[in-house]
Amino acid sequence: MQILNRLEEARSLDGVAEKLQAVVTAVAKPRRLRDLLHGTYVGHAVHPVLVQLPVGAFMSAAVLDLVPGAHKAATTLIGVGTAATAPAVAAGWVDWSQLTKDRQRVGLVHAAANAVAITLYGASLVARLRGGSGRALSYTGLTVAGLGAYLGGHLSYARGAGVSHAATELTRVPSAWTSVGPLAELPTGKPVVRTVGDVPVLLWRDGDQVTAMIERCSHAGGPLGEGEVTAEGCVVCPWHGSTFRLRDGVVVHGPASANQPLLRVRVTGGDVEVAQP
Ligand code: FES
Incomplete structure:
Protein backbone atom coordinates (compact mmCIF):
# COMPACT_ATOMS: atom_id res chain seq x y z
CA MET A 1 0.00 0.00 0.00
CA ARG A 159 -9.91 4.67 -5.95
CA GLY A 160 -13.37 4.47 -7.54
CA ALA A 161 -12.31 4.68 -11.20
CA GLY A 162 -15.15 3.49 -13.43
CA VAL A 163 -17.75 3.23 -10.67
CA SER A 164 -20.87 5.41 -10.35
CA HIS A 165 -20.26 8.25 -7.93
CA ALA A 166 -23.97 8.98 -7.85
CA ALA A 167 -25.04 5.52 -6.68
CA THR A 168 -23.54 5.93 -3.21
CA GLU A 169 -25.23 9.33 -2.87
CA LEU A 170 -28.58 7.66 -3.45
CA THR A 171 -28.12 5.44 -0.39
CA ARG A 172 -27.91 8.58 1.78
CA VAL A 173 -31.25 9.97 0.60
CA PRO A 174 -33.94 9.51 3.31
CA SER A 175 -36.35 6.69 2.55
CA ALA A 176 -39.20 8.73 4.11
CA TRP A 177 -40.95 11.35 1.98
CA THR A 178 -39.12 14.67 2.44
CA SER A 179 -40.38 18.08 1.29
CA VAL A 180 -38.20 20.08 -1.12
CA GLY A 181 -40.55 23.08 -1.24
CA PRO A 182 -43.72 24.22 -3.01
CA LEU A 183 -44.28 23.21 -6.64
CA ALA A 184 -45.19 26.84 -7.42
CA GLU A 185 -41.63 27.90 -6.54
CA LEU A 186 -40.01 25.50 -9.02
CA PRO A 187 -39.27 27.21 -12.33
CA THR A 188 -40.25 25.35 -15.49
CA GLY A 189 -37.42 24.38 -17.82
CA LYS A 190 -34.64 25.37 -15.42
CA PRO A 191 -33.15 22.81 -13.03
CA VAL A 192 -32.66 23.81 -9.41
CA VAL A 193 -30.66 22.19 -6.63
CA ARG A 194 -32.18 21.34 -3.24
CA THR A 195 -30.63 19.44 -0.37
CA VAL A 196 -32.37 16.35 0.95
CA GLY A 197 -30.78 15.26 4.21
CA ASP A 198 -27.29 16.31 3.21
CA VAL A 199 -27.55 15.07 -0.39
CA PRO A 200 -27.82 17.62 -3.22
CA VAL A 201 -30.69 16.77 -5.57
CA LEU A 202 -31.41 18.25 -9.00
CA LEU A 203 -35.07 19.08 -9.59
CA TRP A 204 -36.44 19.52 -13.10
CA ARG A 205 -39.99 20.68 -13.65
CA ASP A 206 -41.92 20.15 -16.87
CA GLY A 207 -45.50 21.39 -16.34
CA ASP A 208 -46.79 19.50 -13.31
CA GLN A 209 -44.22 16.74 -13.72
CA VAL A 210 -41.08 16.96 -11.55
CA THR A 211 -37.99 14.80 -11.91
CA ALA A 212 -35.54 14.55 -9.01
CA MET A 213 -32.09 13.09 -9.66
CA ILE A 214 -28.87 12.88 -7.71
CA GLU A 215 -27.00 16.10 -8.44
CA ARG A 216 -23.45 14.66 -8.22
CA CYS A 217 -22.38 13.33 -11.63
CA SER A 218 -22.09 9.54 -11.84
CA HIS A 219 -18.72 9.87 -13.61
CA ALA A 220 -16.66 11.54 -10.88
CA GLY A 221 -19.07 13.54 -8.74
CA GLY A 222 -19.13 16.82 -10.69
CA PRO A 223 -21.86 19.37 -9.77
CA LEU A 224 -24.61 18.99 -12.39
CA GLY A 225 -26.41 21.97 -10.85
CA GLU A 226 -23.68 24.16 -12.35
CA GLY A 227 -23.97 22.53 -15.78
CA GLU A 228 -25.49 23.95 -18.93
CA VAL A 229 -28.92 22.84 -20.08
CA THR A 230 -29.20 21.97 -23.78
CA ALA A 231 -32.12 22.66 -26.09
CA GLU A 232 -32.82 18.88 -26.02
CA GLY A 233 -33.53 19.01 -22.27
CA CYS A 234 -30.20 17.58 -21.11
CA VAL A 235 -27.76 18.82 -18.50
CA VAL A 236 -24.03 18.84 -19.31
CA CYS A 237 -21.61 18.18 -16.45
CA PRO A 238 -19.18 21.12 -16.09
CA TRP A 239 -16.23 18.84 -15.24
CA HIS A 240 -15.84 16.48 -18.23
CA GLY A 241 -18.96 17.02 -20.34
CA SER A 242 -21.07 13.98 -19.50
CA THR A 243 -24.61 14.66 -20.67
CA PHE A 244 -27.77 13.41 -18.95
CA ARG A 245 -31.43 13.67 -20.01
CA LEU A 246 -33.23 15.68 -17.34
CA ARG A 247 -36.58 13.91 -17.63
CA ASP A 248 -35.21 10.45 -16.80
CA GLY A 249 -31.49 10.74 -15.92
CA VAL A 250 -30.37 8.64 -18.90
CA VAL A 251 -26.74 9.22 -19.88
CA VAL A 252 -26.57 10.51 -23.46
CA HIS A 253 -22.82 11.16 -23.70
CA GLY A 254 -19.86 10.04 -21.61
CA PRO A 255 -17.38 9.82 -20.09
CA ALA A 256 -20.08 8.76 -17.64
CA SER A 257 -21.39 5.30 -18.37
CA ALA A 258 -24.08 5.09 -15.66
CA ASN A 259 -27.39 6.96 -15.64
CA GLN A 260 -28.11 9.51 -12.93
CA PRO A 261 -30.24 7.78 -10.27
CA LEU A 262 -33.76 9.17 -9.87
CA LEU A 263 -35.67 9.68 -6.64
CA ARG A 264 -39.36 9.02 -6.11
CA VAL A 265 -41.37 12.24 -6.43
CA ARG A 266 -44.91 13.18 -5.38
CA VAL A 267 -46.81 16.43 -4.97
CA THR A 268 -48.87 16.65 -1.77
CA GLY A 269 -50.86 19.76 -0.90
CA GLY A 270 -48.79 21.81 -3.36
CA ASP A 271 -45.52 20.62 -1.83
CA VAL A 272 -42.99 18.54 -3.78
CA GLU A 273 -41.73 15.56 -1.80
CA VAL A 274 -38.96 13.14 -2.69
CA ALA A 275 -37.80 9.82 -1.28
CA GLN A 276 -35.28 7.10 -1.93
CA PRO A 277 -36.63 4.68 -4.56
S1 FES B 1 -17.58 14.44 -13.21
FE1 FES B 1 -19.16 14.75 -14.61
S2 FES B 1 -18.30 14.25 -16.49
FE2 FES B 1 -16.70 13.83 -15.10
Missing part, protein backbone atom coordinates in the same frame (compact mmCIF):
# COMPACT_ATOMS: atom_id res chain seq x y z
CA GLN A 2 2.93 2.35 0.72
CA ILE A 3 4.23 1.72 -2.79
CA LEU A 4 0.78 2.53 -4.21
CA ASN A 5 0.60 5.72 -2.16
CA ARG A 6 4.00 6.78 -3.49
CA LEU A 7 2.91 5.93 -7.02
CA GLU A 8 -0.19 8.11 -6.68
CA GLU A 9 2.05 11.00 -5.63
CA ALA A 10 4.72 10.45 -8.32
CA ARG A 11 4.45 13.81 -10.10
CA SER A 12 7.41 12.86 -12.27
CA LEU A 13 4.94 10.79 -14.33
CA ASP A 14 2.75 13.80 -15.13
CA GLY A 15 4.77 14.97 -18.14
CA VAL A 16 4.36 11.60 -19.86
CA ALA A 17 0.72 11.45 -18.79
CA GLU A 18 -0.04 14.84 -20.35
CA LYS A 19 1.53 13.85 -23.68
CA LEU A 20 -0.34 10.54 -23.73
CA GLN A 21 -3.59 12.26 -22.81
CA ALA A 22 -3.19 14.57 -25.81
CA VAL A 23 -2.58 11.55 -28.07
CA VAL A 24 -5.62 9.65 -26.72
CA THR A 25 -7.82 12.74 -27.09
CA ALA A 26 -6.67 13.24 -30.69
CA VAL A 27 -7.06 9.58 -31.70
CA ALA A 28 -10.43 9.06 -29.99
CA LYS A 29 -11.90 12.35 -31.22
CA PRO A 30 -15.27 11.13 -32.57
CA ARG A 31 -17.75 11.40 -29.71
CA ARG A 32 -19.61 8.22 -30.65
CA LEU A 33 -16.36 6.28 -30.52
CA ARG A 34 -15.54 7.68 -27.08
CA ASP A 35 -19.06 6.92 -25.83
CA LEU A 36 -18.75 3.38 -27.16
CA LEU A 37 -15.40 2.81 -25.46
CA HIS A 38 -16.50 4.39 -22.15
CA GLY A 39 -19.52 2.07 -22.03
CA THR A 40 -22.08 4.88 -22.24
CA TYR A 41 -24.33 2.67 -24.42
CA VAL A 42 -24.31 -0.30 -22.05
CA GLY A 43 -24.66 1.39 -18.65
CA HIS A 44 -21.23 0.69 -17.13
CA ALA A 45 -17.57 0.73 -18.07
CA VAL A 46 -16.69 -1.81 -20.79
CA HIS A 47 -12.93 -2.01 -20.14
CA PRO A 48 -13.31 -4.52 -17.26
CA VAL A 49 -15.63 -6.61 -19.47
CA LEU A 50 -13.32 -6.56 -22.49
CA VAL A 51 -10.31 -7.76 -20.48
CA GLN A 52 -12.15 -11.00 -19.64
CA LEU A 53 -11.39 -12.56 -23.04
CA PRO A 54 -7.59 -12.11 -23.00
CA VAL A 55 -7.38 -12.94 -19.29
CA GLY A 56 -9.47 -16.08 -19.77
CA ALA A 57 -7.48 -17.15 -22.82
CA PHE A 58 -4.11 -16.57 -21.11
CA MET A 59 -5.15 -18.35 -17.92
CA SER A 60 -6.50 -21.31 -19.90
CA ALA A 61 -3.29 -21.45 -21.95
CA ALA A 62 -1.26 -21.50 -18.72
CA VAL A 63 -3.21 -24.58 -17.58
CA LEU A 64 -3.00 -26.32 -20.96
CA ASP A 65 0.76 -25.77 -21.06
CA LEU A 66 0.94 -28.16 -18.10
CA VAL A 67 -1.09 -30.83 -19.92
CA PRO A 68 0.89 -33.22 -22.14
CA GLY A 69 -0.12 -32.96 -25.82
CA ALA A 70 -2.02 -29.66 -25.39
CA HIS A 71 0.73 -27.35 -26.63
CA LYS A 72 -1.09 -26.58 -29.90
CA ALA A 73 -4.32 -25.69 -28.08
CA ALA A 74 -2.37 -23.44 -25.70
CA THR A 75 -0.77 -21.70 -28.68
CA THR A 76 -4.21 -21.09 -30.23
CA LEU A 77 -5.45 -19.56 -26.96
CA ILE A 78 -2.42 -17.29 -26.74
CA GLY A 79 -3.10 -16.11 -30.30
CA VAL A 80 -6.75 -15.42 -29.46
CA GLY A 81 -5.83 -13.70 -26.19
CA THR A 82 -3.20 -11.49 -27.79
CA ALA A 83 -5.60 -10.39 -30.56
CA ALA A 84 -8.37 -9.75 -28.00
CA THR A 85 -6.29 -7.22 -26.09
CA ALA A 86 -6.86 -4.54 -28.78
CA PRO A 87 -10.41 -3.44 -27.81
CA ALA A 88 -9.62 -3.75 -24.09
CA VAL A 89 -6.56 -1.52 -24.50
CA ALA A 90 -8.55 1.07 -26.51
CA ALA A 91 -11.31 1.25 -23.87
CA GLY A 92 -8.74 1.42 -21.08
CA TRP A 93 -6.90 4.38 -22.59
CA VAL A 94 -10.10 6.33 -23.21
CA ASP A 95 -11.21 5.80 -19.59
CA TRP A 96 -7.72 6.67 -18.35
CA SER A 97 -7.77 10.00 -20.22
CA GLN A 98 -10.63 11.22 -17.97
CA LEU A 99 -9.11 10.26 -14.62
CA THR A 100 -7.68 12.59 -12.02
CA LYS A 101 -3.89 12.98 -12.02
CA ASP A 102 -3.22 10.72 -9.02
CA ARG A 103 -5.22 7.92 -10.62
CA GLN A 104 -3.64 8.54 -14.01
CA ARG A 105 -0.21 7.88 -12.45
CA VAL A 106 -1.34 4.46 -11.24
CA GLY A 107 -3.08 3.90 -14.57
CA LEU A 108 0.17 4.57 -16.42
CA VAL A 109 1.98 1.82 -14.54
CA HIS A 110 -1.05 -0.47 -14.98
CA ALA A 111 -0.85 0.14 -18.75
CA ALA A 112 2.94 -0.27 -18.83
CA ALA A 113 2.73 -3.63 -17.03
CA ASN A 114 0.06 -4.82 -19.45
CA ALA A 115 2.08 -3.61 -22.44
CA VAL A 116 5.04 -5.68 -21.24
CA ALA A 117 2.75 -8.68 -20.68
CA ILE A 118 1.25 -8.40 -24.19
CA THR A 119 4.75 -8.11 -25.69
CA LEU A 120 5.84 -11.25 -23.83
CA TYR A 121 2.76 -13.12 -25.05
CA GLY A 122 3.42 -11.92 -28.60
CA ALA A 123 7.02 -13.17 -28.35
CA SER A 124 5.77 -16.47 -26.93
CA LEU A 125 3.35 -16.82 -29.85
CA VAL A 126 6.13 -16.21 -32.38
CA ALA A 127 8.40 -18.72 -30.61
CA ARG A 128 5.63 -21.33 -30.58
CA LEU A 129 4.78 -20.82 -34.26
CA ARG A 130 8.48 -21.35 -35.04
CA GLY A 131 8.38 -24.70 -33.26
CA GLY A 132 9.76 -23.56 -29.90
CA SER A 133 8.21 -23.98 -26.45
CA GLY A 134 7.40 -20.34 -25.66
CA ARG A 135 6.30 -21.39 -22.17
CA ALA A 136 8.82 -19.30 -20.22
CA LEU A 137 7.74 -16.20 -22.13
CA SER A 138 4.02 -16.82 -21.60
CA TYR A 139 4.38 -17.63 -17.89
CA THR A 140 6.44 -14.47 -17.42
CA GLY A 141 3.74 -12.58 -19.33
CA LEU A 142 1.08 -14.00 -17.01
CA THR A 143 3.04 -12.88 -13.95
CA VAL A 144 3.45 -9.33 -15.27
CA ALA A 145 -0.23 -9.25 -16.32
CA GLY A 146 -1.06 -10.19 -12.71
CA LEU A 147 0.72 -7.06 -11.50
CA GLY A 148 -1.20 -5.01 -14.08
CA ALA A 149 -4.49 -6.57 -12.92
CA TYR A 150 -3.66 -5.77 -9.30
CA LEU A 151 -3.15 -2.10 -10.18
CA GLY A 152 -6.36 -2.09 -12.23
CA GLY A 153 -8.25 -3.53 -9.26
CA HIS A 154 -6.77 -0.85 -7.01
CA LEU A 155 -7.93 1.86 -9.42
CA SER A 156 -11.50 0.57 -9.49
CA TYR A 157 -12.12 -0.75 -6.00
CA ALA A 158 -9.88 1.47 -3.87
Whole structure:
Protein backbone atom coordinates (compact mmCIF):
# COMPACT_ATOMS: atom_id res chain seq x y z
CA MET A 1 0.00 0.00 0.00
CA GLN A 2 2.93 2.35 0.72
CA ILE A 3 4.23 1.72 -2.79
CA LEU A 4 0.78 2.53 -4.21
CA ASN A 5 0.60 5.72 -2.16
CA ARG A 6 4.00 6.78 -3.49
CA LEU A 7 2.91 5.93 -7.02
CA GLU A 8 -0.19 8.11 -6.68
CA GLU A 9 2.05 11.00 -5.63
CA ALA A 10 4.72 10.45 -8.32
CA ARG A 11 4.45 13.81 -10.10
CA SER A 12 7.41 12.86 -12.27
CA LEU A 13 4.94 10.79 -14.33
CA ASP A 14 2.75 13.80 -15.13
CA GLY A 15 4.77 14.97 -18.14
CA VAL A 16 4.36 11.60 -19.86
CA ALA A 17 0.72 11.45 -18.79
CA GLU A 18 -0.04 14.84 -20.35
CA LYS A 19 1.53 13.85 -23.68
CA LEU A 20 -0.34 10.54 -23.73
CA GLN A 21 -3.59 12.26 -22.81
CA ALA A 22 -3.19 14.57 -25.81
CA VAL A 23 -2.58 11.55 -28.07
CA VAL A 24 -5.62 9.65 -26.72
CA THR A 25 -7.82 12.74 -27.09
CA ALA A 26 -6.67 13.24 -30.69
CA VAL A 27 -7.06 9.58 -31.70
CA ALA A 28 -10.43 9.06 -29.99
CA LYS A 29 -11.90 12.35 -31.22
CA PRO A 30 -15.27 11.13 -32.57
CA ARG A 31 -17.75 11.40 -29.71
CA ARG A 32 -19.61 8.22 -30.65
CA LEU A 33 -16.36 6.28 -30.52
CA ARG A 34 -15.54 7.68 -27.08
CA ASP A 35 -19.06 6.92 -25.83
CA LEU A 36 -18.75 3.38 -27.16
CA LEU A 37 -15.40 2.81 -25.46
CA HIS A 38 -16.50 4.39 -22.15
CA GLY A 39 -19.52 2.07 -22.03
CA THR A 40 -22.08 4.88 -22.24
CA TYR A 41 -24.33 2.67 -24.42
CA VAL A 42 -24.31 -0.30 -22.05
CA GLY A 43 -24.66 1.39 -18.65
CA HIS A 44 -21.23 0.69 -17.13
CA ALA A 45 -17.57 0.73 -18.07
CA VAL A 46 -16.69 -1.81 -20.79
CA HIS A 47 -12.93 -2.01 -20.14
CA PRO A 48 -13.31 -4.52 -17.26
CA VAL A 49 -15.63 -6.61 -19.47
CA LEU A 50 -13.32 -6.56 -22.49
CA VAL A 51 -10.31 -7.76 -20.48
CA GLN A 52 -12.15 -11.00 -19.64
CA LEU A 53 -11.39 -12.56 -23.04
CA PRO A 54 -7.59 -12.11 -23.00
CA VAL A 55 -7.38 -12.94 -19.29
CA GLY A 56 -9.47 -16.08 -19.77
CA ALA A 57 -7.48 -17.15 -22.82
CA PHE A 58 -4.11 -16.57 -21.11
CA MET A 59 -5.15 -18.35 -17.92
CA SER A 60 -6.50 -21.31 -19.90
CA ALA A 61 -3.29 -21.45 -21.95
CA ALA A 62 -1.26 -21.50 -18.72
CA VAL A 63 -3.21 -24.58 -17.58
CA LEU A 64 -3.00 -26.32 -20.96
CA ASP A 65 0.76 -25.77 -21.06
CA LEU A 66 0.94 -28.16 -18.10
CA VAL A 67 -1.09 -30.83 -19.92
CA PRO A 68 0.89 -33.22 -22.14
CA GLY A 69 -0.12 -32.96 -25.82
CA ALA A 70 -2.02 -29.66 -25.39
CA HIS A 71 0.73 -27.35 -26.63
CA LYS A 72 -1.09 -26.58 -29.90
CA ALA A 73 -4.32 -25.69 -28.08
CA ALA A 74 -2.37 -23.44 -25.70
CA THR A 75 -0.77 -21.70 -28.68
CA THR A 76 -4.21 -21.09 -30.23
CA LEU A 77 -5.45 -19.56 -26.96
CA ILE A 78 -2.42 -17.29 -26.74
CA GLY A 79 -3.10 -16.11 -30.30
CA VAL A 80 -6.75 -15.42 -29.46
CA GLY A 81 -5.83 -13.70 -26.19
CA THR A 82 -3.20 -11.49 -27.79
CA ALA A 83 -5.60 -10.39 -30.56
CA ALA A 84 -8.37 -9.75 -28.00
CA THR A 85 -6.29 -7.22 -26.09
CA ALA A 86 -6.86 -4.54 -28.78
CA PRO A 87 -10.41 -3.44 -27.81
CA ALA A 88 -9.62 -3.75 -24.09
CA VAL A 89 -6.56 -1.52 -24.50
CA ALA A 90 -8.55 1.07 -26.51
CA ALA A 91 -11.31 1.25 -23.87
CA GLY A 92 -8.74 1.42 -21.08
CA TRP A 93 -6.90 4.38 -22.59
CA VAL A 94 -10.10 6.33 -23.21
CA ASP A 95 -11.21 5.80 -19.59
CA TRP A 96 -7.72 6.67 -18.35
CA SER A 97 -7.77 10.00 -20.22
CA GLN A 98 -10.63 11.22 -17.97
CA LEU A 99 -9.11 10.26 -14.62
CA THR A 100 -7.68 12.59 -12.02
CA LYS A 101 -3.89 12.98 -12.02
CA ASP A 102 -3.22 10.72 -9.02
CA ARG A 103 -5.22 7.92 -10.62
CA GLN A 104 -3.64 8.54 -14.01
CA ARG A 105 -0.21 7.88 -12.45
CA VAL A 106 -1.34 4.46 -11.24
CA GLY A 107 -3.08 3.90 -14.57
CA LEU A 108 0.17 4.57 -16.42
CA VAL A 109 1.98 1.82 -14.54
CA HIS A 110 -1.05 -0.47 -14.98
CA ALA A 111 -0.85 0.14 -18.75
CA ALA A 112 2.94 -0.27 -18.83
CA ALA A 113 2.73 -3.63 -17.03
CA ASN A 114 0.06 -4.82 -19.45
CA ALA A 115 2.08 -3.61 -22.44
CA VAL A 116 5.04 -5.68 -21.24
CA ALA A 117 2.75 -8.68 -20.68
CA ILE A 118 1.25 -8.40 -24.19
CA THR A 119 4.75 -8.11 -25.69
CA LEU A 120 5.84 -11.25 -23.83
CA TYR A 121 2.76 -13.12 -25.05
CA GLY A 122 3.42 -11.92 -28.60
CA ALA A 123 7.02 -13.17 -28.35
CA SER A 124 5.77 -16.47 -26.93
CA LEU A 125 3.35 -16.82 -29.85
CA VAL A 126 6.13 -16.21 -32.38
CA ALA A 127 8.40 -18.72 -30.61
CA ARG A 128 5.63 -21.33 -30.58
CA LEU A 129 4.78 -20.82 -34.26
CA ARG A 130 8.48 -21.35 -35.04
CA GLY A 131 8.38 -24.70 -33.26
CA GLY A 132 9.76 -23.56 -29.90
CA SER A 133 8.21 -23.98 -26.45
CA GLY A 134 7.40 -20.34 -25.66
CA ARG A 135 6.30 -21.39 -22.17
CA ALA A 136 8.82 -19.30 -20.22
CA LEU A 137 7.74 -16.20 -22.13
CA SER A 138 4.02 -16.82 -21.60
CA TYR A 139 4.38 -17.63 -17.89
CA THR A 140 6.44 -14.47 -17.42
CA GLY A 141 3.74 -12.58 -19.33
CA LEU A 142 1.08 -14.00 -17.01
CA THR A 143 3.04 -12.88 -13.95
CA VAL A 144 3.45 -9.33 -15.27
CA ALA A 145 -0.23 -9.25 -16.32
CA GLY A 146 -1.06 -10.19 -12.71
CA LEU A 147 0.72 -7.06 -11.50
CA GLY A 148 -1.20 -5.01 -14.08
CA ALA A 149 -4.49 -6.57 -12.92
CA TYR A 150 -3.66 -5.77 -9.30
CA LEU A 151 -3.15 -2.10 -10.18
CA GLY A 152 -6.36 -2.09 -12.23
CA GLY A 153 -8.25 -3.53 -9.26
CA HIS A 154 -6.77 -0.85 -7.01
CA LEU A 155 -7.93 1.86 -9.42
CA SER A 156 -11.50 0.57 -9.49
CA TYR A 157 -12.12 -0.75 -6.00
CA ALA A 158 -9.88 1.47 -3.87
CA ARG A 159 -9.91 4.67 -5.95
CA GLY A 160 -13.37 4.47 -7.54
CA ALA A 161 -12.31 4.68 -11.20
CA GLY A 162 -15.15 3.49 -13.43
CA VAL A 163 -17.75 3.23 -10.67
CA SER A 164 -20.87 5.41 -10.35
CA HIS A 165 -20.26 8.25 -7.93
CA ALA A 166 -23.97 8.98 -7.85
CA ALA A 167 -25.04 5.52 -6.68
CA THR A 168 -23.54 5.93 -3.21
CA GLU A 169 -25.23 9.33 -2.87
CA LEU A 170 -28.58 7.66 -3.45
CA THR A 171 -28.12 5.44 -0.39
CA ARG A 172 -27.91 8.58 1.78
CA VAL A 173 -31.25 9.97 0.60
CA PRO A 174 -33.94 9.51 3.31
CA SER A 175 -36.35 6.69 2.55
CA ALA A 176 -39.20 8.73 4.11
CA TRP A 177 -40.95 11.35 1.98
CA THR A 178 -39.12 14.67 2.44
CA SER A 179 -40.38 18.08 1.29
CA VAL A 180 -38.20 20.08 -1.12
CA GLY A 181 -40.55 23.08 -1.24
CA PRO A 182 -43.72 24.22 -3.01
CA LEU A 183 -44.28 23.21 -6.64
CA ALA A 184 -45.19 26.84 -7.42
CA GLU A 185 -41.63 27.90 -6.54
CA LEU A 186 -40.01 25.50 -9.02
CA PRO A 187 -39.27 27.21 -12.33
CA THR A 188 -40.25 25.35 -15.49
CA GLY A 189 -37.42 24.38 -17.82
CA LYS A 190 -34.64 25.37 -15.42
CA PRO A 191 -33.15 22.81 -13.03
CA VAL A 192 -32.66 23.81 -9.41
CA VAL A 193 -30.66 22.19 -6.63
CA ARG A 194 -32.18 21.34 -3.24
CA THR A 195 -30.63 19.44 -0.37
CA VAL A 196 -32.37 16.35 0.95
CA GLY A 197 -30.78 15.26 4.21
CA ASP A 198 -27.29 16.31 3.21
CA VAL A 199 -27.55 15.07 -0.39
CA PRO A 200 -27.82 17.62 -3.22
CA VAL A 201 -30.69 16.77 -5.57
CA LEU A 202 -31.41 18.25 -9.00
CA LEU A 203 -35.07 19.08 -9.59
CA TRP A 204 -36.44 19.52 -13.10
CA ARG A 205 -39.99 20.68 -13.65
CA ASP A 206 -41.92 20.15 -16.87
CA GLY A 207 -45.50 21.39 -16.34
CA ASP A 208 -46.79 19.50 -13.31
CA GLN A 209 -44.22 16.74 -13.72
CA VAL A 210 -41.08 16.96 -11.55
CA THR A 211 -37.99 14.80 -11.91
CA ALA A 212 -35.54 14.55 -9.01
CA MET A 213 -32.09 13.09 -9.66
CA ILE A 214 -28.87 12.88 -7.71
CA GLU A 215 -27.00 16.10 -8.44
CA ARG A 216 -23.45 14.66 -8.22
CA CYS A 217 -22.38 13.33 -11.63
CA SER A 218 -22.09 9.54 -11.84
CA HIS A 219 -18.72 9.87 -13.61
CA ALA A 220 -16.66 11.54 -10.88
CA GLY A 221 -19.07 13.54 -8.74
CA GLY A 222 -19.13 16.82 -10.69
CA PRO A 223 -21.86 19.37 -9.77
CA LEU A 224 -24.61 18.99 -12.39
CA GLY A 225 -26.41 21.97 -10.85
CA GLU A 226 -23.68 24.16 -12.35
CA GLY A 227 -23.97 22.53 -15.78
CA GLU A 228 -25.49 23.95 -18.93
CA VAL A 229 -28.92 22.84 -20.08
CA THR A 230 -29.20 21.97 -23.78
CA ALA A 231 -32.12 22.66 -26.09
CA GLU A 232 -32.82 18.88 -26.02
CA GLY A 233 -33.53 19.01 -22.27
CA CYS A 234 -30.20 17.58 -21.11
CA VAL A 235 -27.76 18.82 -18.50
CA VAL A 236 -24.03 18.84 -19.31
CA CYS A 237 -21.61 18.18 -16.45
CA PRO A 238 -19.18 21.12 -16.09
CA TRP A 239 -16.23 18.84 -15.24
CA HIS A 240 -15.84 16.48 -18.23
CA GLY A 241 -18.96 17.02 -20.34
CA SER A 242 -21.07 13.98 -19.50
CA THR A 243 -24.61 14.66 -20.67
CA PHE A 244 -27.77 13.41 -18.95
CA ARG A 245 -31.43 13.67 -20.01
CA LEU A 246 -33.23 15.68 -17.34
CA ARG A 247 -36.58 13.91 -17.63
CA ASP A 248 -35.21 10.45 -16.80
CA GLY A 249 -31.49 10.74 -15.92
CA VAL A 250 -30.37 8.64 -18.90
CA VAL A 251 -26.74 9.22 -19.88
CA VAL A 252 -26.57 10.51 -23.46
CA HIS A 253 -22.82 11.16 -23.70
CA GLY A 254 -19.86 10.04 -21.61
CA PRO A 255 -17.38 9.82 -20.09
CA ALA A 256 -20.08 8.76 -17.64
CA SER A 257 -21.39 5.30 -18.37
CA ALA A 258 -24.08 5.09 -15.66
CA ASN A 259 -27.39 6.96 -15.64
CA GLN A 260 -28.11 9.51 -12.93
CA PRO A 261 -30.24 7.78 -10.27
CA LEU A 262 -33.76 9.17 -9.87
CA LEU A 263 -35.67 9.68 -6.64
CA ARG A 264 -39.36 9.02 -6.11
CA VAL A 265 -41.37 12.24 -6.43
CA ARG A 266 -44.91 13.18 -5.38
CA VAL A 267 -46.81 16.43 -4.97
CA THR A 268 -48.87 16.65 -1.77
CA GLY A 269 -50.86 19.76 -0.90
CA GLY A 270 -48.79 21.81 -3.36
CA ASP A 271 -45.52 20.62 -1.83
CA VAL A 272 -42.99 18.54 -3.78
CA GLU A 273 -41.73 15.56 -1.80
CA VAL A 274 -38.96 13.14 -2.69
CA ALA A 275 -37.80 9.82 -1.28
CA GLN A 276 -35.28 7.10 -1.93
CA PRO A 277 -36.63 4.68 -4.56
S1 FES B 1 -17.58 14.44 -13.21
FE1 FES B 1 -16.70 13.83 -15.10
S2 FES B 1 -18.30 14.25 -16.49
FE2 FES B 1 -19.16 14.75 -14.61
